[in-house]
Structure formats: structure tokens, C-alpha cells
Amino acid sequence: MSAPATVSAPPTTAPASTPRRRRIGVWIAIGVVLLVVGAGGAALQAASQWAQREALDPESAGPAGTRALAEILRDQGVEVVVARDRAAATRALTRGPATLVLPDTPALSDDGLEALIDQATDVVLIDPRARTLDLVLPGATMAGAAPDAVVLPDCDSGDAERSGGIAPGALFSPGADTSACYPVDGGFGLLVTADGERRAAAVDGTVLFTNEHLADDGNAALAVNLMGRHPLVVWYQPGLGDTDLADTDPTLGELTPPWVSPVIVLLLVAGVAAGIWRGRRFGPLVAEHLPVTVRASETSEGRARLYAQSRDVVHAADQLRIGALQRLALLLGLGAGASAAEIADAAAARAGMDRGRVRALLIDEIPARDAELVDLAQRLRLLEDTVHTRVRPERNP
Structure with missing residues (x-):
């Protein structure tokens, strides 16, 4: 006795016609909008022509007609x-x-x-x-x-x-x-x-x-x-164009060549077609996983190596001073609008150091060699440690 044969159902897949239906729906919506805009323009034009003919017009049944x-x-x-x-x-x-x-x-x-x-x-x-x-x-x-x-x-x-x-x-x-x-x-x-x-x-x-x-x-x-x-x-009941005045000013339509209006319409149609063709089609959000995560210390070291290769000692010193000034301002409770001189004076007062020396350290000194840059960095660190000790003594051993 043979075993009954089983027929496996084909795997179900998501309907592929959904994007196509969506595109068809978009084109139908565009066509409806164009029809509505055209009908509205025709109605406005007819209304303006009726308003022009209505006053004392023997064929008008409006209030101002005759x-x-x-x-x-x-x-x-x-x-x-x-x-x-x-x-x-x-x-x-x-x-x-x-x-x-x-x-x-x-x-x-x-x-x-x-x-x-x-x-x-x-x-x-x-x-x-x-x-x-x-x-x-x-x-x-x-x-x-x-x-x-x-x-x-x-x-x-x-x-x-x-x-x-x-x-x-x-x-x-x-x-x-x-x-x-x-x-x-x-x-x-x-x-x-x-x-x-x-x-x-x-x-x-x-x-x-x-x-x-x-x-x-x-x-x-x-x-x-x-x-x-x-x-x-x-x-x-004269129309707007019924005139025998020879010195009337020409209209803009009379001044332009006859090919201008068709070209403008063609350009508008081409612009709409290009927008539909090349326009951004927004789909579902896609999560993008970055390949690597760069630590902040590596970024700082890389920037430092660039400064070292370029031999830009002054730029490097400025970056060190800017960082020190920002940390000192935060430590001393100064606002974001405090100037470098105000921060230097406040740090000197808190650390009990000479104000001129602190200003020279934070503002005036210009290192010329790498050794002077290293010395400047060490003294900036010492100044920050001293101010931190005076401001928050309980957090220091």
C-alpha cells in the first residue's frame, strides 16, 4: 500500500502590484487636479467676461443688465x-x-x-x-x-x-x-x-x-x-476691442511676438513633466548602519597630528587656549558671553595667581616652537587644576 502523495503549496509572496497601483493612483490624482484647475480657470474667465458684458447689456438677465x-x-x-x-x-x-x-x-x-x-x-x-x-x-x-x-x-x-x-x-x-x-x-x-x-x-x-x-x-x-x-x-454695446483711436498704447500681447505664448506654455508643461519624472519619490524609512564608530580621543589625536604636520604652532596653541577658557568659564560659573580677559581675571583671582601672568598664559603668549607649545599646554593644565582645587576642594584628595 503506497503512501498518499502530498502536494506542497507554493510559498506566498507579497503582491507585486501594490507599487504599480500606487503609481497609477498618483497619475490619476495629478489628472484630476489638472482638470479641476482647468475648470476653475474656465469658470473665472467666463465670470470675468460676463461681468464685462453685464452693465446695461440688453442680453444680460443680471441686476445691472437691460x-x-x-x-x-x-x-x-x-x-x-x-x-x-x-x-x-x-x-x-x-x-x-x-x-x-x-x-x-x-x-x-x-x-x-x-x-x-x-x-x-x-x-x-x-x-x-x-x-x-x-x-x-x-x-x-x-x-x-x-x-x-x-x-x-x-x-x-x-x-x-x-x-x-x-x-x-x-x-x-x-x-x-x-x-x-x-x-x-x-x-x-x-x-x-x-x-x-x-x-x-x-x-x-x-x-x-x-x-x-x-x-x-x-x-x-x-x-x-x-x-x-x-x-x-x-x-x-461696444466691446473692449472696438476702437478707432490710432494713438492707443499697445498691450503686452501686441508687443510680444506670436511665438512667445506657445513657448511659455511649452516650457511650463516641460517643467511639470520634468518635476514628475525627476522628483524625489519618498518611500519607507530605511535604517542605515554606520560601518565604524570613531572615538573622540582618536579624532583629537588625528587633528593634533595634522597640526603637527603643518607646523602650525600658533593655531594649535589657540585651540588649547579656547578649550581651557571654555572649561574655566564653566568651572567659574561665568556666562557664555564672558570675554577671554574676564575669564582670565576670574581664574587668577580664584587661584591666587598674578593676573598678568594668567592673562599672558591664556591670551598673550605666542609659542614659536614645539617645546614652547608643550610647555604652554602643561601650564594651562596646571592652571585648570589649581582653579578646580580652589573651587571644589571637597572633590580633591
């Missing part, structure tokens, strides 16, 4: 065209009688602004500044701001009378042949001038026509009365 007014005009049968550059605005104005709604345009020259205004039948300034006031309504100027209170029209303008009271915001001083409504402290909240079939008006739309305030008082009625006289409203 989308509600644009929708009201469309409900009244008025076509609203949003033009974000002068070319689009000029094309829209050539279609027939139209009202040009004009915010502040600091990027346009006087000639460019006048050429745009000449194409329109009516012009409504919704964010007037001193320059645009003088161009559109000659002689008109800024006159401060009104308190937050409702003011009645008090003028012969039918549009203002039908609208009722408003809280005007900015105030203006009229020029010649200009109708002024909503008087407050010598200024007016609405200026209107007519030249035949053409009409120009100035009003602070930033506090009257925005989505946040359009439903207050007579704001919506005034906006529709001023802008809805013609079947077409061209709302000019």
Missing part, C-alpha cells in the same frame, strides 16, 4: 438689434428710421462717434458722460446726482408727462434749445433736444433702465417712450 427692457420693446412690436461693434451698428442703422441707444463709448474718437450718431434718427444716451453730452446735446454738462426720491417731470415733454415720476439719478445742465425735465436742485434728470424729425435724449439708464429698477415708478414707461418712436432700436 434684458427686461429689450423684451418689453419687442413686445411693443419694436425690433431690437444688439450691435457689439461699429460696423454692425452702422449696417443696422442703414435699414431705415431707427433709434440708437448709446452707452458710454470711451474707445471711440469724436469723429467715430459723430459718424455713428449721424446714421440714426433718434439717439438716447443711457450712460452720459461730459464728452458724449457735448457731442449729442451741445452745451449740456453734468450737474451732480439727485437724492433717492421720486421727482415729477415738470416740463412740456409729452413722453415725460405720460411716464410720471422717477428717481432720476444723475443730473444734467441743459444747453440752448434743450428741453429739461425732472428738476432737482438746479439740475435735471432728462434732457431732450429736437431738430426736425431727429431727436436726442440723455438720461441716467444705470439707475432707471436696468433689470433691478425697471419696474420702479415710471422707469419702464419713460424707457419705452424714449426708445420706441421708431420700429427699429439699434442697441450699441
